[in-house]
Amino acid sequence: MFHREAGVFKTTYGADMALYPLPIAKWTVVALAALFVVIIPLAVHEYYLSILNLIFIAIVGALGLNILVGYTGQISIGHGAFMSVGAYTAANLAVRLGLPFWITLPAGGLMAALIGVIVGMPSLRIKGLYLAIATLAGQLIIEWTINHVPAISGGAQASIEVPRPSLFGISLNTQGHLYFFLLFFAVLAIVATLNLVRSRIGRAFVAVRDQDIAAEIIGINIYRYKLLAFAISSFYAGVCGVLYTYYFGIANYEQFQLIVSIDYLAMIIIGGLGSVLGSIFGAIFVTLLPIAIRIFMEDVGSLFFTQGEMANVISGLRLGVFGGLIIFFLIVEPEGLNRLWRNIRSYFRVWPFSY
């Protein structure tokens, strides 16, 4: 990540696809691991840990959506709903059957994958704009169903309180405990995605995205891979929903409305479509931006708005800035923050002897 190479010396496909492009990359990973496992939890205040926790959860969801949109070239405006499927599955299992998180978490993911495949089914016959509309319908129908079926939603206000996950007999109550819990899943998701996209499946996804007809001709079963992309992507989304549920201690459909789907689309567009690092950048950016806006508005906005209006102004400003950034990045830099990062890196690769 931070290393510099003097040129491209790769002579085999194996070297080109390796997880660590250079031996030094392993040391970067070790350094990052030390930073996140040892230094940050010891040195950082609880409030900042809670922000990091939200970022970890967002990374899982953004990676999932990026597999579908960035790598496979399908679109989904229903990822918020897939998250809610995972969240309510896990919440029901945890509360009614008392199952621990290592069962509810994959169960939530698998349920979301199943629903995702069903919603993604139209992608077999139609593409692009029709698919966008179909997933939008999926989002609205799932939202409605959860809200109107007490058996799923737990009745009052469609929310279920969930006990915190416990590990080795310790209930993960504090932000510090949850930090390690969520860090583990974020790293797992990152490694899994890195390996997925350099495998046969990942390259098939990219082929479907770039030229679907050509992909079919070279023997990729498009239907299977499109559905697989939907399944994997919504599995991530489901896991992300479960993590939200455990993090907040409550499953509530209001956390997973259409606006969340748009947030996640914003993440991967701002971060960079079709890139793991981009998903991480996007998750960080989109999680931090509302906090920055809130701090800014509390200082500056009080000159223009009363205290009562402030909440509305902040949420409106947040949505407006997201929208503006989506448009900006689509037009100006379709590869997102990841591209900017690569530009910076390649600038420093030959620095200070640029010529």
Place this chain on the structure above:
Amino acid sequence: MSEDLQFLLALVLSGASIGLMYSLIALGFVLVYKATDAINFAQGEFVMLAGMIVVTVLGLEGAPLIAAIVVVLLAMIGFGFGLERVVLRPLLGRPVVAVIMATIGVAAMLRGLGPITLGIETRALPLPIGDEPIVLGPASLPPIQILGAVVAIVFFIAFSWFFKKSRMGVAMRAVADNQQVAQAMGINVERYFAFAWAMAGVVSALGGIVWGSMLGVDVQLALVGLKVFPVVILGGLDSIGGALVGGLIIGIVESLAAGYLDPYVGGGTKDFAPYVLMILVLMIRPYGIFGRRQIERV
């Protein structure tokens, strides 16, 4: 007439008038798709913006309704032109998905910044047509629904004429059919793209007035836009007549679902039935009732 039949007729009539109001908004969507092949996910937000402009102008001292209507028409035309120039034109030739995401971005922006600049609280948009329900056979409809339906029908006739007969309309159809050939025939494609967005702005301005008057103007008004998708999928994305028929069907289905199913499931089927119908249509006949049978499939 038996009581059941009267109930049914009342539901159908009220559904039909609401449905025509849906088709008015769907018309804006179809105009853009027909001419530019772009899916506009911000149609509901256009309507919201128009409604907000109207109530803001009406809120000024002594501004008559007619002034507000003129202002909103001009503003929405300008908005349509500007949007095309700033957002859509740089995306020409990019994948469909990019345009979809850009309009989602526009939607988020309008929904976020509109209320901040034009007023957050719900405001009424009074039209001088009274509140006395008009009795129409077994149904009694609020006058605003009648007005909305009438406006929708007038617009449909006008646009059908425009696309069939006028020089500009024919040019727009040519652009929609094949951009390169149209350009070779000397049609300024980009200019007609801009016209299409401006026309969507005009339709949304009218939609904003009638819907704003019925529901009140605030950010929730944008949710009307979500009903556009079932309407246009059912009718066919590029068919003006399809928007009319689709709107009627969706309105009636919604009204029947609310009338007959709500007592059993505890309400809310109104927001549910149109999408189920839409999914079915997508599975069986994705190009809709009147749409071009040209579905890209792989």
